[in-house]
Structures are given as structure tokens and as C-alpha cells.
Amino acid sequence: MIAQVVLSLLLGIVLVYAWGEYRRSPIVAALSCAVSLMGFYFIWIPSHATRVAELFGIGRGADLVLYLWVCISLIVLLNLHLKLRTQHELLTALARSIALANATLSAESAQRAGRARAASVKEELPS
Amino acid sequence: MRDQQLTSVWVVCPAYNEAGAIVPVVTGLRRAGYDVVVVDDGSADETRPLATGLATAVVSHPVNLGQGAALKTGIDFALAQGADVIVTFDTDGQHRLSDIPRLLDALVRNQADFALGSRFLSQSRNMPRMRRILLWGATLFTVATTGLHLTDTHNGLRALTRRGAAALRLRQNRMAHASELLAEIARSRLRYVEVPVTIDYTTYSLAKGQRTSDFVMILLDLLARKLYR
Numbered sequence: 001m002i003a004q005v006v007l008s009l010l011l012g013i014v015l016v017y018a019w020g021e022y023r024r025s026p027i028v029a030a031l032s033c034a035v036s037l038m039g040f041y042f043i044w045i046p047s048h049a050t051r052v053a054e055l056f057g058i059g060r061g062a063d064l065v066l067y068l069w070v071c072i073s074l075i076v077l078l079n080l081h082l083k084l085r086t087q088h089e090l091l092t093a094l095a096r097s098i099a100l101a102n103a104t105l106s107a108e109s110a111q112r113a114g115r116a117r118a119a120s121v122k123e124e125l126p127s
Numbered sequence: 128m129r130d131q132q133l134t135s136v137w138v139v140c141p142a143y144n145e146a147g148a149i150v151p152v153v154t155g156l157r158r159a160g161y162d163v164v165v166v167d168d169g170s171a172d173e174t175r176p177l178a179t180g181l182a183t184a185v186v187s188h189p190v191n192l193g194q195g196a197a198l199k200t201g202i203d204f205a206l207a208q209g210a211d212v213i214v215t216f217d218t219d220g221q222h223r224l225s226d227i228p229r230l231l232d233a234l235v236r237n238q239a240d241f242a243l244g245s246r247f248l249s250q251s252r253n254m255p256r257m258r259r260i261l262l263w264g265a266t267l268f269t270v271a272t273t274g275l276h277l278t279d280t281h282n283g284l285r286a287l288t289r290r291g292a293a294a295l296r297l298r299q300n301r302m303a304h305a306s307e308l309l310a311e312i313a314r315s316r317l318r319y320v321e322v323p324v325t326i327d328y329t330t331y332s333l334a335k336g337q338r339t340s341d342f343v344m345i346l347l348d349l350l351a352r353k354l355y356r
Contacts, residue, residue, distance in 0.1 A: 024355055025354055025355040027354050027355075028354065028355075078354070081351070082351065082354055082355045085351060085352075085355070086355065088300070089298060089300075091190075091192075092192050092196050092300055095188050095189050095190055095192055095196075096188070096196070096199070096200045096203070098189055099166075099186045099187055099188050099189065099200055100186060100200065100203065100204055100207070102186075102187065103164075103184050103185065103186045103204060104179055104184065104185045104186075104187075105183070105184045106182065106183050106184065108183070109162070109183045109184055
């Protein structure tokens with residue numbers, strides 16, 4: 001009973017985590033939810049877990065629950081990878097804006113840009 | 128595009144540790160009259176100082192981000208400079224300067240927004256057999272996922288009109304950008320055309336180019352990008 005409560009609490013945390021991640025990555029959230037709900041079901045109805053485990057050739061229901069935890073861990077790992085990618089995209093945007101702000105123009109190009117700027121300022125001035 | 132004059136053509140050259148090849152490439156492009164922006168992608172060698180004296184502009188990433196990110200930076204820069212057409216051109220010396228006018232001509236004649244170089248419509252010297260097989264696989268993958276009918280999907284030589292370049296949303300930093308760019312062309316529904324170009328495989332360009340394992344990473348990158356917003 002204690003193990004069931006503890007595991008259920010942990011699965012509850014995973015569900016809250018999945019809910020929080022839904023907006024950013026719906027696929028990861030859906031996978032986490034599906035596996036967590038399966039976990040709840042098998043934890044509270046262990047006889048079904050054993051039956052399903054036998055069906056898949058795993059042997060014991062407890063092992064099936066353990067495998068579900070491994071699945072959850074892998075999904076969370078995938079989510080961390082995706083978060084890292086999101087951070088990298090932000091870093092790219094930052095690096096790009098720094099690079100563009102510090103572009104080195106050749107003398108000829110700088111003159112051309114200066115002329116274009118002067119022309120646009122002239123256009124904006126009231127006649 | 129037919130009635131438009133291609134008055135401003137910018138060539139975007141992404142460069143990462145290309146000190147050994149950048150000088151003849153950029154010099155040739157400048158002599159041919161193109162504006163060239165070299166995007167130094169956080170090189171550790173002399174790429175940046177070498178390019179600074181030669182290119183129209185040099186944009187330097189503070190850290191290495193990848194070829195896709197460098198191309199996007201160069202395209203953004205060229206658009207900000209008022210480019211009518213943007214050409215992407217590798218700095219390892221595998222592309223030929225003489226192919227650029229053919230790309231520009233194809234844009235005008237076909238009223239297209241994208242002219243994509245194809246080594247399989249022309250000749251490519253010294254292409255390793257493994258590279259040929261992988262590129263063939265990449266082409267099948269692209270046809271299946273984008274519906275574009277292309278013969279070469281990972282060719283760095285292409286020309287984009289201003290409208291075409293502005294329509295692209297590129298987020299892949301590394302080698303998967305080539306596939307992403309094609310997916311974006313398909314999404315934009317703008318016209319594209321393939322143009323025969325020649326790739327010269329040299330020891331230098333092969334050493335700098337993609338490895339077989341890169342193709343697996345490209346697939347994983349493309350898959351991962353679909354899993355989040």
C-alpha cells in the first residue's frame with residue numbers, strides 16, 4: 001500500500017509536469033500523460049498488470065511497472081533535449097543580433113550605406 | 128522576376144575555419160562584381176582577418192553555431208542591405224563562379240523565386256560513391272516529405288529572390304538546414320527551378336564536407352524539430 005501511494009504521488013508529479021509542458025511540446029506531454037495514466041492503472045490494479053505483462057512476455061506485473069518508469073525517464077530525457085534545443089535557438093538569435101550589429105563593412109560598402117541613409121533622411125525631411 | 132532588373136546581387140559565404148580556401152573564393156566573387164558577405168561562424172583560424180580585406184562585409188558569430196545559422200545570418204544581412212537576389216556559395220572552393228550567372232538567368236527566365244543548383248544535372252568531379260548513395264537517399268527523403276521534384280537536395284549553391292528569401296523561416300543551425308530550406312520552399316508555394324551546376328570535389332572540400340554519420344544527425348535534427356514549437 002505504501003509503495004502504491006508513493007508511486008502514485010510520483011506519477012501525479014509527472015502528470016503536472018506534462019500539463020506544464022503541453023504548450024511547448026504537445027507530443028512529449030501526451031506521451032508522458034499516456035504512460036503515467038497507464039502507470040496509475042497498473043499500480044492500483046496489479047492483477048491486470050500481471051495479465052498484460054504475461055501477454056507481452058515480461059513475466060511479472062511489477063516488472064511492467066518498472067518498464068513504464070523507464071519509459072517515463074526516457075520521455076523526460078527527450079524533453080530535456082528539446083528544452084536544450086529551445087535554449088540554443090535563443091542563443092542563436094542573440095549571437096545573430098550581436099553579429100549583425102557588429103558587421104564590418106568595406107570602405108566602399110560603408111560609403112554606399114551612408115549615401116542610402118542620407119537619401120532616406122532627406123526624403124523624411126519636410127520640404 | 129522577369130521584368131525586374133537584378134541590380135543588387137549579394138553572395139552569402141558561410142565560413143568556419145576556411146583560412147585555407149577563402150581568399151581565392153572571395154577574390155573571384157568580388158572581381159566578378161558581386162557584393163559578398165562572409166559570415167565567419169566563430170572560426171578559430173585566420174578566416175575573419177583574411178575576409179575583412181576582401182569581402183564587401185564580414186559578419187562574425189561570437190561562437191560557432193553551424194552552417195545553417197551562418198546562412199540565415201548572411202541572408203538577414205543581405206536583405207537589410209537591400210539585396211534583390213541572394214546567392215549562397217560555399218567557401219571551400221567546391222562551387223564554380225561561372226554557375227552564378229546561370230542561376231540568376233534561371234530566376235529571370237522562369238519567373239522563379241528559387242534557383243537550386245544540381246550536381247546531378249551536370250557533372251561532378253571525384254564524387255565518392257558513398258556520397259552519391261547518401262545524396263540519392265536524401266533526395267528520395269525530400270521528395271517523399273516535401274513533394275518537391277528535385278535531383279539534388281544538399282547543394283549549397285542556390286539563388287533566392289528577395290521575396291523568396293523573406294519567405295523562408297530557417298531554424299536549423301547545422302546541416303539539417305538544407306532539408307529545412309527545401310521544406311520551407313514547399314511551404315511557401317513559390318516557384319523554384321533546378322539548374323545544372325558543377326561541384327569540384329577536392330581533398331580539402333571532402334575533408335571539410337559532411338561525413339556519413341552527419342546524415343543520421345540530420346534526420347534526428349529534423350525529427351526533433353517537429354516535436355516542439
